[in-house]
Amino acid sequence: MESNLINKDEEVIRRSKTEIVLKLLEYLKPYKLKSFIVILLMIIVMICGIINPLLLEIAIDNYVVNKNVEGLMIIGAALVIINLIAWILSKIRWTMITSVTNNILVNIRHQLYSHIQTLSFDFFDSRPVGKILARVVGDVNALKNLFSQSIQSFIPQLLNLVCVAVIMFILNFKLALACTILLPILGIAMFYIEIHSRRRWEVYRNKRSNLNGFTHEDFSGIKVVQGFAREKETEKNFKAMVKELGDAFIKAVKLNDFFWPLVELSWGAGTLVVFFVGYKLITNNEIKIGTLIAFLMYVGMFWRPIMNLSNFYNTLITNFSAADRIFDILDVKPVIKNSKNAKNIGKIHGTVEFKNVSFSYDDNTEVLKNVSFKVNKGERIALVGPTGAGKSTIISLLSRFYDPTSGEILIDGKNIKYVDLESLRSQMGIMLQDTFLFSTTIMENIRYGRLDASDEEVIAAAKAVNAHDFIMKLEKGYHTEVNERGSRLSLGQRQLVSFARALLANPRILILDEATSNIDTETEKLVQSGIEKLLYSRTSFVVAHRLSTIRDCDKIMVIDNGRIAELGNHDELIRKKGIYYDLYMTQYKFLNE
Incomplete structure (x- = not known):
């Protein structure tokens, strides 16, 4: 339709x-x-x-x-x-x-x-x-x-x-x-x-x-x-x-x-x-x-x-x-569904590979153009670039919200197009800029990451990302109702709750899509150690405009006009004095001003 x-x-x-x-x-x-x-x-x-x-x-x-x-x-x-x-x-x-x-x-x-x-x-x-x-x-x-x-x-x-x-x-x-x-x-x-x-x-x-x-x-x-x-x-x-x-x-x-x-x-x-x-x-x-x-x-x-x-x-x-x-x-058939002989992907270790991946939302505009890269188990990868360059599209394809127009996406050497969707997504944690919380208690919102988790496990996850202190200051603590879409909490508090939810889910591949953009500087200090624990030993993809948050990533991919324009760590890309250098210096100058 x-x-x-x-x-x-x-x-x-x-x-x-x-x-x-x-x-x-x-x-x-x-x-x-x-x-x-x-x-x-x-x-x-x-x-x-x-x-x-x-x-x-x-x-x-x-x-x-x-x-x-x-x-x-x-x-x-x-x-x-x-x-x-x-x-x-x-x-x-x-x-x-x-x-x-x-x-x-x-x-x-x-x-x-x-x-x-x-x-x-x-x-x-x-x-x-x-x-x-x-x-x-x-x-x-x-x-x-x-x-x-x-x-x-x-x-x-x-x-x-x-x-x-x-x-x-x-x-x-x-x-x-x-x-x-x-x-x-x-x-x-x-x-x-x-x-x-x-x-x-x-x-x-x-x-x-x-x-x-x-x-x-x-x-x-x-x-x-x-x-x-x-x-x-x-x-x-x-x-x-x-x-x-x-x-x-x-x-x-x-x-x-x-x-x-x-x-x-x-x-x-x-x-x-x-x-x-x-x-x-x-x-x-x-x-x-x-x-x-x-x-x-x-x-x-x-x-x-x-x-x-x-x-x-x-x-x-x-x-x-x-x-x-x-x-x-x-009568509408899902575009993304399990293939006829889809198999359980098994326990994900975290090696991710894009092979000549191209993608377009319609027949007119190609968002990604022949993108290829490989990420090893446990590596932290940052995706940076101008708005509309294709960063979020890479994340959506990895989560198999869409299928590539051409090319393959492999996790642990398996083409995700032919694996069971639930077995794939249940081992992935996705945190978006617009954090969504349900109209229930903070306890249940965090428990959404793993429905069989005990109260003690929920509290432990909140403590790990430094959300426990602000939760305990609320009227009913973990049993506080957050209202529709979490409107009772500040943007930063919602993000902290979502971090706890992701940690509780214990995903093998973690995706942070502008997940820290709504956190103020003071809150960012609190959550930084929690993020470190969240990323530890997991293959992680971090989409960020605030470049100061991705300096420690193993690799930084600069996406421009649907292609990988630059690839390397922070120091390597700074020495190149290319697109990443220009973006970083622009932000640095803006913050100083």
Whole structure:
């Protein structure tokens, strides 16, 4: 799917009705037995309903006319028992339908969530998070009525319609023909509505997704909004998007509202036709009054399932767009995934090699150009260079967030393209400039590095990177809630927590991508010894603009315009008086000033 902005409608593949229905029915397979029981109960209830008019016909034509009180009592008792059974079975049916529907929605949401977690970064790069949330929450919820009605309406109501129609034609062919004469006109009208209605619901769901994306982005950046006093502007945009959503909904609902009047109009007209034909038949002594009354009851029983089926069809049309949006994501294949014969990489020792690696995010611009280098076990490598030179791309390729356009990346001599992703990434520690903390305690945020770690191990990791002292000064120490994205802590404190998390994970390859850029000078002094312990005996890649932090690295690679422009340690590169020398002297001069 193409990249989407907040206010741009998403381009979703429209699937055929048959394809969507077949895909949705797949989710009913685990509940085949329950669905069968529900349908069976509905058939029994349906039969109970069909028997009612027949018993009434017998009561009128045989017992009322002959004043047979005993026979009427028996018929009355039979009606009470039959309807009581139908009521009890209906209650059981509704309980089972609710259970099945909720379980299916849970399964779809779990499947969607699990699938999204497997998708590559390009999927998230091209979509606002709010639009993804709209599909996981809102679009899945939209399927609830679809599943409940598919179980309770489609098959049972179709059977009910067929059975009633057969009985009507058995009772009297002319009356049955009169009742069904308007069905073709109704079918044509509904088909016309469906063509235009589905498109309108697609527009509505796109507008709702846009609003969701805008709201999520606005609240995530609320500090920027308030910092620049842009509340009025964002409120104006919000109102405009809400209006678009409301207009799209009203436009869709207006067309859908024609379903019910059409069916009711056909029902009423059909009943009038039956009355007229029935009157003629009675005056000609072709039928008895009891037969007409019974038939009129069957007219209601004939049109009621048509009404329910129309409602189901209406629900289908309303939610086809939601199903399309869900399957649109489920059909996205992760670009980065395990190869067919992927093997566990085993314990990583830490030798890393790039062989003629080139990479581009699109077909136009090459970010890396034929990059080759080798890093031995335990070495510390610094990547420096101007913004956009390709430093972070090298890190992303090493972590296999992307695959190179050409060339190979080897760890311990194994091409990472053919190893199990989890076995690779579980032994790598990645620390980014924008440290992400979860909305939980400091203890749990550090423990995220190794979920089975004890409290003592968590505290030991925090002490090692000099985070323990500031944590203990907080109101609840390690049990302090850090709020969303760690907003309760300073930038430097978040970095210290992330250092502890990485140390606890004990990665074999460690990546620090501008990880110390947000730490002030005072905090940097505290954490420097912790970083030394973090880097000890691990192959480490350090991306840094602050060159003073990488002087002790074994190798420094200067990346410029997608290539390795210079390679050596600090002293060697200073003596060369090339790009690194210029960068270093510029920073040195700036700091002195």
